[in-house]
Amino acid sequence: METRTRRILLMRPLLQAAVVGVLVLALSGCQALRWPWLGRDRQSVEPLETEEQAEQAELDELDRPPPRVIDPQVERRKIKVPKIDDENFELGVTYGFLSIEDFTTNAIYGITGSYHVTEDFFLRADVGRSNAGRTSFETLGGNVQLLTESERQFTTYSLSVGYNFLPGEVFVGRNVAMNSSFYVLGGIGWTKFAGDDRLTYNFGAGFKVLPSDWLALHIGVQDRVFDSDLLGRTKVTNNIEMVLGATVFF
Amino acid sequence: MERSITTIRFRLRKTSLALLLACIALSSVLAPHARAADQDNDRKRDKYLQLFVVQPYLELRTGAGRGYPVTQVVARDESVDVIKRKTDWYKVRTEHGIEGWASAKDMAKLQLADGAFFKVDFGDLEGFARHHYELGILAGDYGGATLIGGHFSYSLNPSLKIDLAASKFLGNATNGEKYEIGLNHVFLPNRRWSPFFELGTGIVHIEPRVTLVTPIDRTDQTGYVGAGMRFYIARRFFLRGEYRWNTVFTSRDDNEDIKEWKLGLAAFF
Numbered sequence: 001m002e003t004r005t006r007r008i009l010l011m012r013p014l015l016q017a018a019v020v021g022v023l024v025l026a027l028s029g030c031q032a033l034r035w036p037w038l039g040r041d042r043q044s045v046e047p048l049e050t051e052e053q054a055e056q057a058e059l060d061e062l063d064r065p066p067p068r069v070i071d072p073q074v075e076r077r078k079i080k081v082p083k084i085d086d087e088n089f090e091l092g093v094t095y096g097f098l099s100i101e102d103f104t105t106n107a108i109y110g111i112t113g114s115y116h117v118t119e120d121f122f123l124r125a126d127v128g129r130s131n132a133g134r135t136s137f138e139t140l141g142g143n144v145q146l147l148t149e150s151e152r153q154f155t156t157y158s159l160s161v162g163y164n165f166l167p168g169e170v171f172v173g174r175n176v177a178m179n180s181s182f183y184v185l186g187g188i189g190w191t192k193f194a195g196d197d198r199l200t201y202n203f204g205a206g207f208k209v210l211p212s213d214w215l216a217l218h219i220g221v222q223d224r225v226f227d228s229d230l231l232g233r234t235k236v237t238n239n240i241e242m243v244l245g246a247t248v249f250f
Numbered sequence: 251m252e253r254s255i256t257t258i259r260f261r262l263r264k265t266s267l268a269l270l271l272a273c274i275a276l277s278s279v280l281a282p283h284a285r286a287a288d289q290d291n292d293r294k295r296d297k298y299l300q301l302f303v304v305q306p307y308l309e310l311r312t313g314a315g316r317g318y319p320v321t322q323v324v325a326r327d328e329s330v331d332v333i334k335r336k337t338d339w340y341k342v343r344t345e346h347g348i349e350g351w352a353s354a355k356d357m358a359k360l361q362l363a364d365g366a367f368f369k370v371d372f373g374d375l376e377g378f379a380r381h382h383y384e385l386g387i388l389a390g391d392y393g394g395a396t397l398i399g400g401h402f403s404y405s406l407n408p409s410l411k412i413d414l415a416a417s418k419f420l421g422n423a424t425n426g427e428k429y430e431i432g433l434n435h436v437f438l439p440n441r442r443w444s445p446f447f448e449l450g451t452g453i454v455h456i457e458p459r460v461t462l463v464t465p466i467d468r469t470d471q472t473g474y475v476g477a478g479m480r481f482y483i484a485r486r487f488f489l490r491g492e493y494r495w496n497t498v499f500t501s502r503d504d505n506e507d508i509k510e511w512k513l514g515l516a517a518f519f
Contacts, residue, residue: 079362082299085334088519115385117486117517119315119337123387125400159387159400161515167317179313188389188398190418196459197425199396210313213341249336
């Protein structure tokens with residue numbers, strides 16, 4: 001009796017060809033599938049571009065403008081930054097009285113200018129002019145004249161550094177509040193008095209009130225110290241002034 | 251008399267025409283004013299820089315200083331108009347017309363309409379290198395006399411400055427004053443310590459003190475070369491120290507050489 005295998009082998013060649021054809025087709029189908037043991041090989045074969053190329057491609061992708069969903073028809077506004085007004089300089093006038101050592105107390109008037117570097121510090125230049133009266137010695141001595149009229153003119157110049165402290169508000173009545181601040185200052189300068197220029201140190205303090213942003217009212221006290229040899233012996237003289245002032249910021 | 255519809259229509263047309271003409275006439279009279287007013291408003295609006303609050307809020311004080319009380323805040327997304335600046339404080343006006351002072355530090359967090367941050371010149375080391383003007387006071391010695399003076403500089407570029415100075419000197423024998431103009435070359439302008447070299451000319455007026463019988467008053471031309479150092483302290487302040495060799499071109503046979511040194515405090519802006 002013929003076995004089943006033998007029967008297949010004994011099949012007609014046409015049938016054999018058909019069976020082989022089906023087998024080949026099935027195998028080629030397997031080739032198209034991804035088999036894990038084939039994957040590695042395929043990857044090593046497949047890379048079409050190097051890593052650098054990939055990076056380049058990625059960068060190109062980034063450079064490319066994003067796809068436009070809406071095309072905005074709005075022109076970007078061009079901002080012109082206008083110059084902002086600075087108000088760091090302060091200029092004004094002062095008027096008060098000055099007590100000149102050994103002489104009388106007289107009116108002093110002056111000009112003051114400041115540059116505010118920060119909210120705390122400022123540089124200040126002052127010029128003040130006064131007239132010295134008669135000394136007690138001259139008054140008692142009758143005809144004695146220590147100085148001529150032009151020599152009695154007292155002009156003082158000073159360059160100072162100031163510091164604002166205790167800023168706050170002052171209240172006038174119920175409805176008005178004004179900004180205010182104390183300040184101290186010290187500096188160096190010279191004084192033209194009794195026909196000579198004298199190196200002068202000045203120091204003092206003041207209080208200012210600002211009724212508006214650009215206006216300040218001051219009250220200040222300063223001591224102007226210089227050496228004087230007017231009465232024979234050189235001595236340090238203290239000349240104290242107390243002034244009221246009005247300044248504007250610009 | 252019976253009125254036809256057409257006549258009425260015609261009358262209506264006539265009235266509307268008249269109205270139209272009146273309107274045109276009126277608009278031609280009023281329009282320029284309206285346009286002018288618009289332009290005026292635009293100009294006013296353009297005059298001030300508009301900034302937008304992007305931080306949670308912006309504090310406004312009553313005055314230009316940290317000691318003054320905060321009375322208002324501006325909320326996020328609202329805008330302010332910048333009116334003016336005083337030291338490191340800006341006066342601003344809100345959309346509601348409220349005015350107050352905001353600190354420069356807070357202002358630097360505001361944005362312009364194009365989204366860029368507002369640039370504030372704080373006066374830092376970079377400002378020390380690049381600025382337009384300098385103002386300072388100094389004291390020192392001028393040939394044995396005490397010297398007091400002030401100077402103002404204009405920067406042509408970070409390294410080169412035009413220096414204007416006025417000084418007074420008080421000595422035992424003579425007093426006087428001098429006015430000078432010069433060129434100042436700063437090396438390493440963006441360093442905290444920056445040396446400089448200077449060259450200039452001026453006028454010196456020397457007068458003898460009354461107590462001594464010495465030559466008469468005289469005014470001479472003077473020239474100088476000098477070298478010095480600038481040291482940035484903080485904010486807008488720096489120290490300036492220098493040594494100068496002065497030559498006074500006298501009317502006598504010999505020129506006079508005067509050595510001078512001085513130290514001062516200056517600010518840039």
